[in-house]
Amino acid sequence: MGIRGGLTCWRRAFFQPLTTSRCESSVVTTFQDDVGTEWDRARPYSEVPGPKPLPLVGNTWRFLPFVGNFSIEEIDRVSRDLYRQYGRVVKLAGLMGRPDMLFLYDADEIERVFRNEDLMPHRPSMPSLNYYKHVHRKDFFGDNGGVIAVHGENWYNFRTRVQQAMLQPRTAKLYTKPIEETAVAFVKRAKKLRDSNLEVPEDFLNEIHKWSLESIARVALDMRLGCLDEQVSCSTSDTQKLIDAVITFFSNVGILELKFPFWRIFSTPTWKKYIAALDTITDISMKHISTALQRLHSGGPVLVDNDSSLLQRVLATDSDPKTACILAIDMFLVGIDTTSTAVASILYQLSQHPEKQEILYDEIRNVLPSHNSSLTAQGLEKLVYLKACIKETLRMYPVVIGNGRCMTRDTVVAGYQIPKGVQAVFQHHVISNLDHYFPQPDEFLPERWLKICSKSRQGHHPFASLPFGYGRRMCLGRRFADLEIQMVIAKMIQTFRIEYHYEKLQYRIHPMYTPDGPLRFKLVERP
Numbered sequence: 001m002g003i004r005g006g007l008t009c010w011r012r013a014f015f016q017p018l019t020t021s022r023c024e025s026s027v028v029t030t031f032q033d034d035v036g037t038e039w040d041r042a043r044p045y046s047e048v049p050g051p052k053p054l055p056l057v058g059n060t061w062r063f064l065p066f067v068g069n070f071s072i073e074e075i076d077r078v079s080r081d082l083y084r085q086y087g088r089v090v091k092l093a094g095l096m097g098r099p100d101m102l103f104l105y106d107a108d109e110i111e112r113v114f115r116n117e118d119l120m121p122h123r124p125s126m127p128s129l130n131y132y133k134h135v136h137r138k139d140f141f142g143d144n145g146g147v148i149a150v151h152g153e154n155w156y157n158f159r160t161r162v163q164q165a166m167l168q169p170r171t172a173k174l175y176t177k178p179i180e181e182t183a184v185a186f187v188k189r190a191k192k193l194r195d196s197n198l199e200v201p202e203d204f205l206n207e208i209h210k211w212s213l214e215s216i217a218r219v220a221l222d223m224r225l226g227c228l229d230e231q232v233s234c235s236t237s238d239t240q241k242l243i244d245a246v247i248t249f250f251s252n253v254g255i256l257e258l259k260f261p262f263w264r265i266f267s268t269p270t271w272k273k274y275i276a277a278l279d280t281i282t283d284i285s286m287k288h289i290s291t292a293l294q295r296l297h298s299g300g301p302v303l304v305d306n307d308s309s310l311l312q313r314v315l316a317t318d319s320d321p322k323t324a325c326i327l328a329i330d331m332f333l334v335g336i337d338t339t340s341t342a343v344a345s346i347l348y349q350l351s352q353h354p355e356k357q358e359i360l361y362d363e364i365r366n367v368l369p370s371h372n373s374s375l376t377a378q379g380l381e382k383l384v385y386l387k388a389c390i391k392e393t394l395r396m397y398p399v400v401i402g403n404g405r406c407m408t409r410d411t412v413v414a415g416y417q418i419p420k421g422v423q424a425v426f427q428h429h430v431i432s433n434l435d436h437y438f439p440q441p442d443e444f445l446p447e448r449w450l451k452i453c454s455k456s457r458q459g460h461h462p463f464a465s466l467p468f469g470y471g472r473r474m475c476l477g478r479r480f481a482d483l484e485i486q487m488v489i490a491k492m493i494q495t496f497r498i499e500y501h502y503e504k505l506q507y508r509i510h511p512m513y514t515p516d517g518p519l520r521f522k523l524v525e526r527p
Protein backbone atom coordinates (compact mmCIF):
# COMPACT_ATOMS: atom_id res chain seq x y z
CA MET A 1 0.00 0.00 0.00
CA GLY A 2 1.56 3.31 -0.99
CA ILE A 3 0.80 6.89 -0.10
CA ARG A 4 -2.93 7.10 0.42
CA GLY A 5 -5.29 9.69 -0.91
CA GLY A 6 -2.65 12.13 -2.20
CA LEU A 7 -1.33 15.29 -0.63
CA THR A 8 -4.60 17.19 -0.74
CA CYS A 9 -6.35 14.56 1.31
CA TRP A 10 -3.42 14.37 3.73
CA ARG A 11 -3.43 18.11 4.20
CA ARG A 12 -7.15 17.99 4.76
CA ALA A 13 -6.78 15.30 7.38
CA PHE A 14 -4.18 17.24 9.31
CA PHE A 15 -5.11 20.86 8.91
CA GLN A 16 -8.88 20.80 8.88
CA PRO A 17 -10.07 23.22 11.58
CA LEU A 18 -10.69 21.04 14.62
CA THR A 19 -14.07 22.49 15.34
CA THR A 20 -15.40 21.34 11.97
CA SER A 21 -17.31 18.09 12.31
CA ARG A 22 -15.70 14.92 11.07
CA CYS A 23 -18.63 12.97 12.40
CA GLU A 24 -20.35 11.02 9.70
CA SER A 25 -23.84 11.32 11.14
CA SER A 26 -26.11 12.88 8.56
CA VAL A 27 -28.73 14.15 11.02
CA VAL A 28 -27.10 17.19 12.50
CA THR A 29 -29.53 19.71 13.90
CA THR A 30 -28.43 22.91 15.53
CA PHE A 31 -28.83 22.33 19.21
CA GLN A 32 -27.56 25.88 19.55
CA ASP A 33 -30.94 27.19 18.34
CA ASP A 34 -32.83 25.00 20.76
CA VAL A 35 -30.89 26.16 23.78
CA GLY A 36 -30.55 29.74 22.59
CA THR A 37 -29.76 31.67 25.73
CA GLU A 38 -28.03 28.74 27.38
CA TRP A 39 -25.46 28.75 24.60
CA ASP A 40 -25.07 32.53 24.88
CA ARG A 41 -24.61 32.32 28.63
CA ALA A 42 -22.04 29.53 28.37
CA ARG A 43 -18.32 30.22 28.50
CA PRO A 44 -16.36 30.04 25.25
CA TYR A 45 -14.66 26.83 24.17
CA SER A 46 -11.24 28.45 24.40
CA GLU A 47 -11.67 28.70 28.18
CA VAL A 48 -12.09 24.95 28.80
CA PRO A 49 -9.13 23.99 31.01
CA GLY A 50 -6.53 21.48 29.86
CA PRO A 51 -2.88 20.99 28.93
CA LYS A 52 -1.77 23.68 26.50
CA PRO A 53 -0.89 22.48 22.98
CA LEU A 54 2.56 23.51 21.71
CA PRO A 55 2.92 25.27 18.37
CA LEU A 56 3.19 22.76 15.46
CA VAL A 57 3.21 19.58 17.56
CA GLY A 58 0.07 20.37 19.58
CA ASN A 59 -0.45 17.86 22.39
CA THR A 60 0.51 14.81 20.29
CA TRP A 61 4.11 15.03 21.58
CA ARG A 62 2.82 14.00 25.02
CA PHE A 63 2.25 10.49 23.63
CA LEU A 64 5.83 10.20 22.32
CA PRO A 65 8.28 7.88 24.15
CA PHE A 66 10.94 9.58 26.32
CA VAL A 67 9.67 13.17 25.85
CA GLY A 68 5.99 12.76 26.64
CA ASN A 69 4.43 11.37 29.82
CA PHE A 70 1.12 10.18 28.30
CA SER A 71 1.74 6.46 28.01
CA ILE A 72 -1.12 4.64 26.26
CA GLU A 73 -0.73 1.62 28.57
CA GLU A 74 -1.12 4.00 31.52
CA ILE A 75 -3.85 6.18 30.13
CA ASP A 76 -5.84 5.44 33.31
CA ARG A 77 -3.15 7.23 35.36
CA VAL A 78 -2.92 10.04 32.80
CA SER A 79 -6.66 10.53 32.99
CA ARG A 80 -6.67 10.58 36.82
CA ASP A 81 -3.85 13.14 36.80
CA LEU A 82 -5.73 15.36 34.35
CA TYR A 83 -8.79 15.24 36.60
CA ARG A 84 -6.74 16.18 39.68
CA GLN A 85 -5.05 19.00 37.84
CA TYR A 86 -7.93 20.52 35.87
CA GLY A 87 -11.21 19.29 37.35
CA ARG A 88 -14.44 17.80 35.99
CA VAL A 89 -13.98 18.86 32.37
CA VAL A 90 -10.65 18.82 30.53
CA LYS A 91 -9.81 19.70 26.95
CA LEU A 92 -7.08 17.85 25.09
CA ALA A 93 -6.60 19.97 21.98
CA GLY A 94 -4.04 19.93 19.17
CA LEU A 95 -3.91 16.18 18.54
CA MET A 96 -2.53 15.82 15.06
CA GLY A 97 -4.80 14.02 12.65
CA ARG A 98 -7.73 13.81 15.03
CA PRO A 99 -10.31 16.13 16.60
CA ASP A 100 -10.01 17.66 20.06
CA MET A 101 -11.02 15.48 22.98
CA LEU A 102 -13.12 16.66 25.90
CA PHE A 103 -12.63 14.47 28.97
CA LEU A 104 -15.71 14.41 31.19
CA TYR A 105 -15.57 13.44 34.88
CA ASP A 106 -19.09 14.44 35.86
CA ALA A 107 -21.97 11.94 35.77
CA ASP A 108 -24.62 14.68 35.35
CA GLU A 109 -22.87 16.02 32.27
CA ILE A 110 -22.44 12.52 30.87
CA GLU A 111 -26.14 11.90 31.39
CA ARG A 112 -26.93 15.12 29.57
CA VAL A 113 -24.80 14.21 26.56
CA PHE A 114 -26.30 10.72 26.40
CA ARG A 115 -29.88 11.90 26.77
CA ASN A 116 -29.45 14.46 23.99
CA GLU A 117 -27.93 12.04 21.53
CA ASP A 118 -29.09 11.89 17.92
CA LEU A 119 -30.79 9.11 16.03
CA MET A 120 -27.35 8.09 14.78
CA PRO A 121 -24.86 8.76 17.55
CA HIS A 122 -21.20 8.73 16.62
CA ARG A 123 -18.89 6.86 18.98
CA PRO A 124 -15.44 8.16 18.22
CA SER A 125 -13.57 4.96 17.84
CA MET A 126 -11.17 3.29 15.52
CA PRO A 127 -10.84 5.32 12.29
CA SER A 128 -8.25 2.72 11.35
CA LEU A 129 -10.89 -0.04 11.47
CA ASN A 130 -13.26 2.23 9.59
CA TYR A 131 -10.55 2.58 6.91
CA TYR A 132 -10.10 -1.19 6.83
CA LYS A 133 -13.80 -1.84 6.36
CA HIS A 134 -14.61 0.99 3.95
CA VAL A 135 -11.44 1.38 1.90
CA HIS A 136 -8.95 -1.45 2.34
CA ARG A 137 -11.51 -4.28 2.18
CA LYS A 138 -14.34 -2.50 0.42
CA ASP A 139 -14.37 -5.54 -1.88
CA PHE A 140 -15.68 -7.60 1.04
CA PHE A 141 -17.73 -5.17 3.13
CA GLY A 142 -19.18 -2.83 0.49
CA ASP A 143 -21.60 -0.49 2.30
CA ASN A 144 -22.42 -3.20 4.82
CA GLY A 145 -19.68 -2.56 7.38
CA GLY A 146 -21.45 -3.77 10.53
CA VAL A 147 -21.51 -1.56 13.63
CA ILE A 148 -17.96 -1.38 15.00
CA ALA A 149 -16.22 1.76 13.69
CA VAL A 150 -19.15 2.43 11.39
CA HIS A 151 -21.28 5.56 11.63
CA GLY A 152 -24.24 7.36 10.13
CA GLU A 153 -26.75 5.59 7.93
CA ASN A 154 -24.60 2.51 7.34
CA TRP A 155 -24.43 1.94 11.10
CA TYR A 156 -28.14 2.69 11.56
CA ASN A 157 -29.27 0.30 8.83
CA PHE A 158 -27.10 -2.53 10.10
CA ARG A 159 -27.96 -2.05 13.77
CA THR A 160 -31.69 -1.91 12.94
CA ARG A 161 -31.41 -5.25 11.16
CA VAL A 162 -29.73 -7.09 14.04
CA GLN A 163 -30.62 -5.21 17.22
CA GLN A 164 -33.87 -6.94 18.09
CA ALA A 165 -32.40 -10.42 17.75
CA MET A 166 -29.27 -9.47 19.71
CA LEU A 167 -30.93 -7.68 22.62
CA GLN A 168 -34.08 -9.73 23.15
CA PRO A 169 -33.66 -11.47 26.54
CA ARG A 170 -35.40 -14.48 25.01
CA THR A 171 -32.60 -14.96 22.46
CA ALA A 172 -29.85 -14.96 25.08
CA LYS A 173 -31.82 -17.39 27.26
CA LEU A 174 -31.81 -19.91 24.40
CA TYR A 175 -28.05 -20.12 24.82
CA THR A 176 -28.11 -21.01 28.50
CA LYS A 177 -27.41 -24.68 27.79
CA PRO A 178 -24.55 -24.26 25.27
CA ILE A 179 -22.99 -21.53 27.38
CA GLU A 180 -23.23 -23.81 30.42
CA GLU A 181 -21.54 -26.63 28.47
CA THR A 182 -18.72 -24.26 27.54
CA ALA A 183 -18.33 -23.13 31.16
CA VAL A 184 -18.21 -26.75 32.33
CA ALA A 185 -15.56 -27.53 29.68
CA PHE A 186 -13.53 -24.57 30.94
CA VAL A 187 -13.74 -25.75 34.56
CA LYS A 188 -12.59 -29.23 33.49
CA ARG A 189 -9.70 -27.77 31.57
CA ALA A 190 -8.69 -25.52 34.48
CA LYS A 191 -8.72 -28.57 36.76
CA LYS A 192 -6.42 -30.43 34.40
CA LEU A 193 -4.02 -27.55 33.90
CA ARG A 194 -3.14 -27.26 37.60
CA ASP A 195 0.36 -28.24 38.71
CA SER A 196 1.23 -30.21 41.85
CA ASN A 197 0.73 -27.00 43.83
CA LEU A 198 -2.82 -26.71 42.42
CA GLU A 199 -1.76 -23.59 40.50
CA VAL A 200 -2.73 -22.88 36.90
CA PRO A 201 0.01 -21.93 34.41
CA GLU A 202 1.18 -18.36 33.83
CA ASP A 203 -0.72 -18.03 30.55
CA PHE A 204 -4.07 -18.81 32.15
CA LEU A 205 -5.48 -15.64 30.55
CA ASN A 206 -5.04 -17.32 27.18
CA GLU A 207 -7.21 -20.18 28.43
CA ILE A 208 -9.86 -17.65 29.44
CA HIS A 209 -9.64 -16.14 25.94
CA LYS A 210 -10.28 -19.60 24.48
CA TRP A 211 -13.33 -20.04 26.68
CA SER A 212 -14.60 -16.66 25.53
CA LEU A 213 -14.03 -17.42 21.85
CA GLU A 214 -15.74 -20.80 22.22
CA SER A 215 -18.75 -19.12 23.88
CA ILE A 216 -19.06 -16.43 21.20
CA ALA A 217 -18.75 -19.00 18.44
CA ARG A 218 -21.72 -20.87 19.91
CA VAL A 219 -23.70 -17.63 19.64
CA ALA A 220 -22.40 -16.19 16.34
CA LEU A 221 -21.92 -19.38 14.35
CA ASP A 222 -24.14 -21.94 16.08
CA MET A 223 -21.15 -24.22 16.34
CA ARG A 224 -18.53 -25.70 18.65
CA LEU A 225 -15.05 -24.61 17.66
CA GLY A 226 -13.49 -26.97 20.19
CA CYS A 227 -11.21 -24.28 21.65
CA LEU A 228 -11.05 -26.08 24.98
CA ASP A 229 -10.38 -29.53 23.56
CA GLU A 230 -6.81 -30.65 24.04
CA GLN A 231 -6.20 -31.72 20.46
CA VAL A 232 -6.95 -28.28 18.95
CA SER A 233 -5.18 -26.28 21.63
CA CYS A 234 -2.06 -25.80 19.59
CA SER A 235 -0.57 -22.67 18.10
CA THR A 236 -1.26 -23.63 14.47
CA SER A 237 -5.01 -24.14 14.84
CA ASP A 238 -7.55 -21.65 13.44
CA THR A 239 -8.73 -21.17 17.01
CA GLN A 240 -5.37 -19.97 18.31
CA LYS A 241 -4.83 -17.93 15.13
CA LEU A 242 -8.15 -16.20 15.77
CA ILE A 243 -7.29 -15.47 19.41
CA ASP A 244 -3.85 -14.14 18.45
CA ALA A 245 -5.36 -12.01 15.70
CA VAL A 246 -7.90 -10.46 18.10
CA ILE A 247 -5.12 -9.69 20.61
CA THR A 248 -2.90 -8.19 17.86
CA PHE A 249 -5.85 -6.11 16.68
CA PHE A 250 -6.49 -4.68 20.15
CA SER A 251 -2.81 -4.19 21.05
CA ASN A 252 -2.23 -2.08 17.95
CA VAL A 253 -5.45 -0.15 17.64
CA GLY A 254 -4.54 2.25 20.50
CA ILE A 255 -1.14 2.99 18.95
CA LEU A 256 -2.72 3.70 15.56
CA GLU A 257 -5.40 5.93 17.07
CA LEU A 258 -3.51 7.94 19.65
CA LYS A 259 0.06 8.24 18.44
CA PHE A 260 1.01 10.31 15.40
CA PRO A 261 -1.05 8.63 12.61
CA PHE A 262 1.78 7.77 10.19
CA TRP A 263 -0.44 4.94 8.92
CA ARG A 264 -2.52 7.50 7.09
CA ILE A 265 0.55 8.25 4.94
CA PHE A 266 2.37 4.94 4.53
CA SER A 267 2.25 1.34 5.73
CA THR A 268 4.02 1.29 9.08
CA PRO A 269 5.00 -2.07 10.69
CA THR A 270 2.16 -1.58 13.21
CA TRP A 271 -0.30 -0.98 10.38
CA LYS A 272 0.87 -4.12 8.54
CA LYS A 273 0.44 -6.27 11.67
CA TYR A 274 -2.98 -4.73 12.26
CA ILE A 275 -4.18 -5.38 8.70
CA ALA A 276 -2.86 -8.94 8.75
CA ALA A 277 -4.76 -9.56 12.01
CA LEU A 278 -7.99 -8.15 10.58
CA ASP A 279 -7.60 -10.25 7.42
CA THR A 280 -7.16 -13.35 9.59
CA ILE A 281 -10.31 -12.54 11.60
CA THR A 282 -12.30 -11.87 8.40
CA ASP A 283 -11.09 -15.02 6.61
CA ILE A 284 -11.59 -17.40 9.55
CA SER A 285 -15.04 -15.94 10.32
CA MET A 286 -16.09 -16.23 6.69
CA LYS A 287 -14.90 -19.82 6.60
CA HIS A 288 -16.94 -20.75 9.68
CA ILE A 289 -20.03 -18.78 8.70
CA SER A 290 -20.11 -20.47 5.28
CA THR A 291 -20.05 -23.87 6.99
CA ALA A 292 -22.76 -22.77 9.43
CA LEU A 293 -24.93 -21.48 6.58
CA GLN A 294 -24.58 -24.69 4.57
CA ARG A 295 -25.60 -26.61 7.67
CA LEU A 296 -28.64 -24.39 8.25
CA HIS A 297 -29.77 -24.44 4.62
CA SER A 298 -29.36 -28.19 4.32
CA GLY A 299 -32.65 -28.49 6.25
CA GLY A 300 -34.53 -26.31 3.70
CA PRO A 301 -35.50 -22.60 4.10
CA VAL A 302 -34.65 -21.03 7.47
CA LEU A 303 -37.85 -20.65 9.52
CA VAL A 304 -38.03 -18.79 12.81
CA ASP A 305 -39.77 -20.00 15.93
CA ASN A 306 -39.24 -19.45 19.66
CA ASP A 307 -36.28 -21.81 19.69
CA SER A 308 -34.45 -20.29 16.74
CA SER A 309 -30.85 -19.30 17.22
CA LEU A 310 -29.44 -15.82 16.69
CA LEU A 311 -28.05 -16.90 13.32
CA GLN A 312 -31.45 -18.19 12.21
CA ARG A 313 -33.13 -14.99 13.37
CA VAL A 314 -30.64 -12.78 11.55
CA LEU A 315 -30.96 -14.85 8.39
CA ALA A 316 -34.73 -14.64 8.60
CA THR A 317 -34.66 -10.83 8.65
CA ASP A 318 -31.90 -10.55 6.05
CA SER A 319 -31.30 -13.33 3.58
CA ASP A 320 -27.91 -11.90 2.53
CA PRO A 321 -25.44 -14.20 4.33
CA LYS A 322 -22.92 -11.34 4.44
CA THR A 323 -24.99 -9.67 7.20
CA ALA A 324 -24.65 -12.71 9.47
CA CYS A 325 -20.96 -12.96 8.60
CA ILE A 326 -20.21 -9.30 9.27
CA LEU A 327 -22.14 -9.48 12.55
CA ALA A 328 -20.02 -12.50 13.50
CA ILE A 329 -16.82 -10.57 12.67
CA ASP A 330 -17.93 -7.66 14.87
CA MET A 331 -18.74 -10.10 17.67
CA PHE A 332 -15.28 -11.62 17.39
CA LEU A 333 -13.66 -8.17 17.30
CA VAL A 334 -15.25 -6.92 20.49
CA GLY A 335 -16.82 -9.93 22.19
CA ILE A 336 -13.74 -11.98 23.10
CA ASP A 337 -11.23 -9.77 24.91
CA THR A 338 -13.91 -7.78 26.71
CA THR A 339 -15.59 -10.81 28.25
CA SER A 340 -12.39 -12.69 29.03
CA THR A 341 -10.82 -9.64 30.66
CA ALA A 342 -13.94 -9.20 32.77
CA VAL A 343 -13.75 -12.85 33.89
CA ALA A 344 -10.02 -12.60 34.67
CA SER A 345 -10.65 -9.45 36.68
CA ILE A 346 -13.62 -10.90 38.61
CA LEU A 347 -11.72 -14.08 39.49
CA TYR A 348 -8.76 -12.00 40.62
CA GLN A 349 -10.95 -9.74 42.81
CA LEU A 350 -12.63 -12.77 44.38
CA SER A 351 -9.22 -14.27 45.12
CA GLN A 352 -8.31 -11.01 46.88
CA HIS A 353 -11.52 -10.96 48.93
CA PRO A 354 -11.99 -14.49 50.32
CA GLU A 355 -14.79 -13.41 52.67
CA LYS A 356 -16.86 -12.17 49.70
CA GLN A 357 -16.01 -15.34 47.80
CA GLU A 358 -17.47 -17.41 50.67
CA ILE A 359 -20.73 -15.42 50.63
CA LEU A 360 -20.91 -16.02 46.89
CA TYR A 361 -20.15 -19.73 47.30
CA ASP A 362 -23.02 -20.07 49.80
CA GLU A 363 -25.39 -18.39 47.38
CA ILE A 364 -24.31 -20.65 44.50
CA ARG A 365 -24.56 -23.78 46.65
CA ASN A 366 -28.16 -22.93 47.48
CA VAL A 367 -29.07 -22.69 43.80
CA LEU A 368 -26.82 -25.55 42.66
CA PRO A 369 -26.87 -28.15 45.43
CA SER A 370 -24.73 -30.68 43.54
CA HIS A 371 -21.96 -30.52 40.95
CA ASN A 372 -24.27 -32.17 38.45
CA SER A 373 -27.08 -29.64 38.91
CA SER A 374 -27.75 -27.62 35.81
CA LEU A 375 -27.77 -23.83 36.03
CA THR A 376 -30.95 -22.71 34.26
CA ALA A 377 -32.06 -19.21 33.31
CA GLN A 378 -34.33 -19.22 36.42
CA GLY A 379 -31.40 -20.31 38.59
CA LEU A 380 -29.25 -17.48 37.26
CA GLU A 381 -31.94 -14.97 38.21
CA LYS A 382 -31.57 -16.02 41.86
CA LEU A 383 -27.81 -15.33 41.93
CA VAL A 384 -28.07 -11.72 43.04
CA TYR A 385 -24.80 -11.65 44.98
CA LEU A 386 -22.99 -13.00 41.92
CA LYS A 387 -24.37 -10.14 39.84
CA ALA A 388 -23.33 -7.69 42.55
CA CYS A 389 -19.75 -9.07 42.51
CA ILE A 390 -19.63 -8.62 38.74
CA LYS A 391 -20.96 -5.06 38.93
CA GLU A 392 -18.55 -4.16 41.70
CA THR A 393 -15.55 -5.43 39.74
CA LEU A 394 -16.65 -3.53 36.65
CA ARG A 395 -17.17 -0.41 38.76
CA MET A 396 -13.65 -0.48 40.16
CA TYR A 397 -12.00 -1.81 37.01
CA PRO A 398 -14.21 -1.20 33.96
CA VAL A 399 -12.91 -3.35 31.15
CA VAL A 400 -13.44 -0.52 28.67
CA ILE A 401 -12.07 2.41 30.63
CA GLY A 402 -13.77 5.15 28.70
CA ASN A 403 -16.52 5.62 26.19
CA GLY A 404 -17.49 8.64 24.16
CA ARG A 405 -19.54 10.48 21.65
CA CYS A 406 -18.56 12.80 18.87
CA MET A 407 -20.62 15.99 19.16
CA THR A 408 -22.93 16.00 16.16
CA ARG A 409 -24.04 19.58 16.91
CA ASP A 410 -22.92 22.56 18.97
CA THR A 411 -23.75 21.73 22.59
CA VAL A 412 -23.32 23.29 26.02
CA VAL A 413 -21.41 20.90 28.26
CA ALA A 414 -20.41 21.69 31.84
CA GLY A 415 -21.16 25.37 31.17
CA TYR A 416 -18.90 25.63 28.10
CA GLN A 417 -19.76 26.05 24.42
CA ILE A 418 -18.59 22.80 22.86
CA PRO A 419 -18.50 22.91 19.08
CA LYS A 420 -19.70 20.18 16.78
CA GLY A 421 -16.91 17.71 15.95
CA VAL A 422 -15.31 17.60 19.41
CA GLN A 423 -15.08 14.11 20.91
CA ALA A 424 -16.50 13.87 24.41
CA VAL A 425 -14.77 11.07 26.32
CA PHE A 426 -16.55 9.78 29.43
CA GLN A 427 -13.88 8.87 31.96
CA HIS A 428 -15.78 6.10 33.72
CA HIS A 429 -12.90 4.41 35.48
CA VAL A 430 -12.10 7.69 37.25
CA ILE A 431 -15.70 8.64 37.99
CA SER A 432 -16.75 5.27 39.34
CA ASN A 433 -13.82 5.37 41.75
CA LEU A 434 -14.71 8.76 43.22
CA ASP A 435 -15.99 9.02 46.77
CA HIS A 436 -18.58 11.50 45.54
CA TYR A 437 -20.38 8.78 43.56
CA PHE A 438 -19.45 5.65 45.49
CA PRO A 439 -18.57 6.05 49.18
CA GLN A 440 -15.47 4.03 50.18
CA PRO A 441 -14.58 3.70 46.50
CA ASP A 442 -11.42 1.66 47.14
CA GLU A 443 -13.32 -1.04 49.03
CA PHE A 444 -14.60 -4.08 47.13
CA LEU A 445 -18.20 -3.96 48.38
CA PRO A 446 -20.61 -6.01 46.24
CA GLU A 447 -23.22 -5.27 48.93
CA ARG A 448 -23.52 -1.69 47.68
CA TRP A 449 -25.35 -3.05 44.61
CA LEU A 450 -27.93 -4.83 46.75
CA LYS A 451 -29.10 -1.77 48.63
CA ILE A 452 -32.16 0.14 47.49
CA CYS A 453 -31.96 3.79 48.36
CA SER A 454 -33.60 6.95 47.16
CA LYS A 455 -31.52 8.68 44.47
CA SER A 456 -31.81 5.86 41.94
CA ARG A 457 -33.13 2.35 42.20
CA GLN A 458 -29.67 1.09 43.07
CA GLY A 459 -28.72 4.00 45.27
CA HIS A 460 -26.07 5.52 43.03
CA HIS A 461 -25.98 7.90 40.11
CA PRO A 462 -27.15 5.82 37.13
CA PHE A 463 -24.52 7.37 34.85
CA ALA A 464 -21.55 6.99 37.21
CA SER A 465 -20.78 3.38 36.27
CA LEU A 466 -21.78 2.33 32.76
CA PRO A 467 -19.59 -0.61 31.77
CA PHE A 468 -21.72 -1.42 28.72
CA GLY A 469 -22.39 2.14 27.59
CA TYR A 470 -25.81 3.65 27.09
CA GLY A 471 -28.40 4.61 24.50
CA ARG A 472 -28.69 3.76 20.85
CA ARG A 473 -25.10 2.55 20.61
CA MET A 474 -25.12 0.60 23.84
CA CYS A 475 -23.23 -2.71 23.82
CA LEU A 476 -25.02 -5.00 21.40
CA GLY A 477 -23.62 -8.13 23.05
CA ARG A 478 -24.54 -7.22 26.60
CA ARG A 479 -27.07 -10.00 27.12
CA PHE A 480 -24.62 -12.62 25.92
CA ALA A 481 -21.76 -11.12 27.94
CA ASP A 482 -23.90 -11.20 31.11
CA LEU A 483 -24.90 -14.81 30.49
CA GLU A 484 -21.35 -16.00 29.74
CA ILE A 485 -19.76 -14.22 32.69
CA GLN A 486 -22.39 -15.25 35.24
CA MET A 487 -22.28 -18.85 34.09
CA VAL A 488 -18.52 -19.31 34.12
CA ILE A 489 -17.98 -17.52 37.45
CA ALA A 490 -20.79 -19.56 39.05
CA LYS A 491 -19.26 -22.83 37.81
CA MET A 492 -15.73 -21.84 38.87
CA ILE A 493 -16.77 -20.79 42.37
CA GLN A 494 -18.99 -23.85 42.75
CA THR A 495 -15.96 -26.05 41.95
CA PHE A 496 -12.96 -24.23 43.43
CA ARG A 497 -11.83 -21.94 46.20
CA ILE A 498 -9.76 -19.44 44.24
CA GLU A 499 -6.55 -18.18 45.83
CA TYR A 500 -3.69 -16.00 44.63
CA HIS A 501 -0.40 -16.08 46.51
CA TYR A 502 1.77 -13.55 44.70
CA GLU A 503 2.34 -9.84 44.88
CA LYS A 504 -0.76 -7.70 44.33
CA LEU A 505 -1.39 -7.03 40.64
CA GLN A 506 -1.70 -3.54 39.19
CA TYR A 507 -4.17 -2.92 36.38
CA ARG A 508 -2.98 -1.79 32.97
CA ILE A 509 -4.49 -1.00 29.57
CA HIS A 510 -3.48 -4.18 27.90
CA PRO A 511 -5.48 -3.41 25.69
CA MET A 512 -8.53 -3.84 27.95
CA TYR A 513 -8.20 -2.79 31.59
CA THR A 514 -6.58 -5.97 32.86
CA PRO A 515 -4.82 -7.23 36.01
CA ASP A 516 -1.24 -6.97 34.80
CA GLY A 517 0.72 -10.13 35.43
CA PRO A 518 0.49 -13.90 35.26
CA LEU A 519 -2.82 -15.08 36.68
CA ARG A 520 -1.34 -17.98 38.67
CA PHE A 521 -4.49 -18.80 40.60
CA LYS A 522 -4.42 -21.66 43.05
CA LEU A 523 -7.61 -23.63 42.48
CA VAL A 524 -8.53 -25.69 45.54
CA GLU A 525 -11.34 -28.10 44.82
CA ARG A 526 -14.44 -27.76 46.98
CA PRO A 527 -16.19 -30.87 48.37
Ligand code: HEM
Nearest residue numbers: 147331335338339342467468469470473474475476477481
Ligand atom coordinates in the same frame (compact mmCIF):
# COMPACT_ATOMS: atom_id res chain seq x y z
C1 HEM B 1 -17.75 -7.61 29.68
C2 HEM B 1 -17.98 -7.63 28.40
C3 HEM B 1 -18.27 -6.41 27.56
C4 HEM B 1 -18.14 -5.09 27.87
C5 HEM B 1 -17.65 -4.47 29.17
C6 HEM B 1 -18.57 -4.34 26.70
C7 HEM B 1 -18.58 -2.97 26.63
C8 HEM B 1 -19.02 -2.25 25.53
C9 HEM B 1 -19.07 -0.83 25.47
C10 HEM B 1 -18.67 0.14 26.58
C11 HEM B 1 -19.55 -0.50 24.24
C12 HEM B 1 -19.81 0.92 23.73
C13 HEM B 1 -21.24 1.29 24.06
C14 HEM B 1 -21.61 2.74 23.80
O1 HEM B 1 -21.01 3.38 22.95
O2 HEM B 1 -22.50 3.26 24.50
C15 HEM B 1 -19.79 -1.72 23.51
C16 HEM B 1 -20.26 -1.78 22.21
C17 HEM B 1 -20.45 -2.97 21.54
N1 HEM B 1 -20.33 -4.24 22.05
FE1 HEM B 1 -19.75 -4.75 23.90
N2 HEM B 1 -18.94 -5.22 25.73
C18 HEM B 1 -18.78 -6.50 26.21
C19 HEM B 1 -19.05 -7.68 25.54
C20 HEM B 1 -19.55 -7.77 24.28
C21 HEM B 1 -19.88 -9.01 23.60
C22 HEM B 1 -19.75 -10.41 24.20
C23 HEM B 1 -20.29 -8.67 22.34
C24 HEM B 1 -20.76 -9.56 21.24
C25 HEM B 1 -21.44 -10.65 21.41
C26 HEM B 1 -20.25 -7.23 22.24
C27 HEM B 1 -20.63 -6.51 21.14
C28 HEM B 1 -20.63 -5.13 21.06
C29 HEM B 1 -20.96 -4.42 19.84
C30 HEM B 1 -21.33 -5.04 18.50
C31 HEM B 1 -20.85 -3.05 20.15
C32 HEM B 1 -21.07 -1.88 19.21
C33 HEM B 1 -22.49 -1.37 19.28
C34 HEM B 1 -22.74 -0.21 18.30
O3 HEM B 1 -21.83 0.56 18.07
O4 HEM B 1 -23.86 -0.11 17.82
N3 HEM B 1 -19.80 -6.72 23.44
N4 HEM B 1 -19.48 -2.79 24.33
